[in-house]
Amino acid sequence: MSSPDTHSVRDFEDDDELRHYCGVFAAIGGGEWPSPMDVAHTICLGLVALQHRGQESAGMVTSKGGNVKTFAVHRGMGLVSNVFNEPSMVKLHGNLGVGHTRYSTVGGSEHENAQPFVVHTNHGLLAIAHNGELVNALKLRKRILNAGIGLTTGSDSELIMQILSQPPPDASERDGADWPARIRNLMSLTPTAYSLVMMHDDTIYAVRDPFGNRPLSIGIVLPPNGPRDPSRPEDSAEGWVVSSESCAFKSVGAQLYREVLPGEIVALTSSGPSTCCIVPRPFPVDPAFCIFEYVYFARPDSIFEGQMVYNVRMECGRQLAREAFVDADIVSTVPESATPSALGFSQLTGIPYAEVLCKNRYVGRTFIQPSTRLRKLGVAKKFGPLSDNFAGKRIILIDDSIVRGTTIGQIVKLLKDAGAKEVHIRIASPPLHYPCYMGINIPTSDELIANKLNPNQLAEEVGAESLIHLSVEGLEAAVRKNIDRSKVKEIGHCTACLTGKYPVSIDF
Ligand code: SF4
Known part of the structure; x- marks a missing residue:
């Protein structure tokens, strides 16, 4: 098969190829706001670098931060370069934002399924972009519909959004939503496969499912002259970015800070990232990072588990x-x-x-x-x-x-x-x-x-x-040969399409 890098919209029908579902990208300005980082253009360029992960639709949602009444939203069908132009970029101002590029199989190739999704919750607006596919989507769908909640799309990403919009059963939320608790509730209802970027108030949440099936990395945007104190680059950060693949970082002037761990919920504010918690897998097994990211999907200059895909x-x-x-x-x-x-x-x-x-x-x-x-x-x-x-x-x-x-x-x-x-x-x-x-x-x-x-x-x-x-x-030997085990504590790869051994039972 050829590289997915150069595919266009629906040029696939006769091809002998595998398709991704999506790529996600987020950006947040560092330090005092208004941010010196051009958040919208940063996200747009990041999505261009992730174009190989989805070519059917693209979208972006930005915010000035705080409890705003509206987000700036722009979504459309086609390549990133078809969806965004200067007039659309002008309205996408703000200090933080999330973006998405999509290839569909669940939910169909329609504008209504273009992400990021936005929902009004009783604690303000929430925007969300998802890469992956929920293994128990049909059951979750029935559960949500049985609870009397209507759904407007066929996308499993909307299921994630609806679950996150509800307080967890044991919640004691008084002054505001406890988003990490809501995300933990999501993880208890569906074990895999998702990497998410979410935006609420002044925070971007970067989330990887407990099996780490889809990749997600954090990048740091440093001043052109480098950090004031190289031992503490976080203190000089002009901004932070999150991406499905680290290949997008160089194109926005960022560098890889670290990967999000399986099960990790990271909150990024203008002060930088902090780990809210790491949710364990429901039973003691190794992670299940998709081995085909190495074989075929990822851009060769991306880094997973500390090693370059090309190598x-x-x-x-x-x-x-x-x-x-x-x-x-x-x-x-x-x-x-x-x-x-x-x-x-x-x-x-x-x-x-x-x-x-x-x-x-x-x-x-x-x-x-x-x-x-x-x-x-x-x-x-x-x-x-x-x-x-x-x-x-x-x-x-x-x-x-x-x-x-x-x-x-x-x-x-x-x-x-x-x-x-x-x-x-x-x-x-x-x-x-x-x-x-x-x-x-x-x-x-x-x-x-x-x-x-x-x-x-x-x-x-x-x-x-x-x-x-x-x-x-x-x-497996080739993939694991050069992983630095002193830095990557948990190593495990999904090989289900090759072996039939799925990391979780497939729940229809
Ligand atoms: S390795 Fe697992 S996650 Fe990746 S394509 Fe195969 S079955 Fe899907």
Whole structure:
């Protein structure tokens, strides 16, 4: 599969790809308000950096802070660059705000489902943006409707908002809402999967579910000349940001401060972040951070568990070379997210790396429906063969995953028609066998090619000389090899779509 970085709205129908649900971003000015940090433009740029996590809609809600009567809200369908323009940015003033970019499967692709959501509570306005999918959404939905509360969208994010709008059963709220208690109540009702940014009064809450299934990081915005006291950068902060991925920090002049821990509720004010509490998992198991963030979803310059995604992908390539070596003339990749794995494979084996496919980055950016003849050209619309690099040669072609198996055969044919002598496919992740219920749109089990053909059969079907996947053990070893265990206390990854072992029972 190719990198998700360059996808556009609904250019996916024929693709063999996995989809994210969402990315979230928040910003709050530091020190005295009005904030010197341009909160709205900071959030907009942050969302652009998270565009690969969702391309169907985007939105932002900002506030001056305090118990305001209204938030500034702007949401729309399409890419971040389609949704926001200078007139819309002018009204998005304030000292703090939350933003969201979305790809839908739950709730449909409609304006009413665009986030962040805003709700009036008896303790003021609340804005919320969500990345993930609630494993027990249907039960929660029934519970809320049975309580006589109406719902206006099909989105599970609205369920989160409605639960947070209610005081917990054992609450003793007198002067104002105890938001950490409300969030703890949410966590007791639904264990995973969510990373949230919420805005109320003068505070942004950054929340990660107890299994830490979706990522969330905090960034610090420092003055251009650096902090007054490098040992206490917090004292000089011009602002704070929260993002699904740390790749967004550099683009807004921030740097990674730390990741939000599984189960952690962080309150960010103009004075900086403080931990309200860390909610334990309902039973003693390891966290379940989505391993596919490393394999495919995240931008390679993002950092999870203290390590850069790019380096993990390289290690996956090295591990694949240990497990599935074959002699060949060149190692190459289906651009772009498998490129680090191909480089790792090349590095370990000494087989030179060479590019074999040139990707058209703009192929999805059209709504023109091609004729049947042109539609049949398939991946040729997306990739051009760099035949001078491989004619007469044996190629090891690295891809990051195979989902339905609808494109890999076309790529092999493209290469062989252009003169490749042999094509050996190596996949830098194990076969996908099971659906995901935690925020990734994986096709049904019947549609997954690994449930129809074993790797040898698939190689024959697609016209390749061989096809081998990285093992589950190999993927876990590559992901965990360079985690600094003195800094990351709890390590655990969800591999449910590969193994069928879900971190919690899937509650329909
Ligand atoms: S099932 Fe797969 S895609 Fe879903 S959270 Fe687990 S590892 Fe990620």
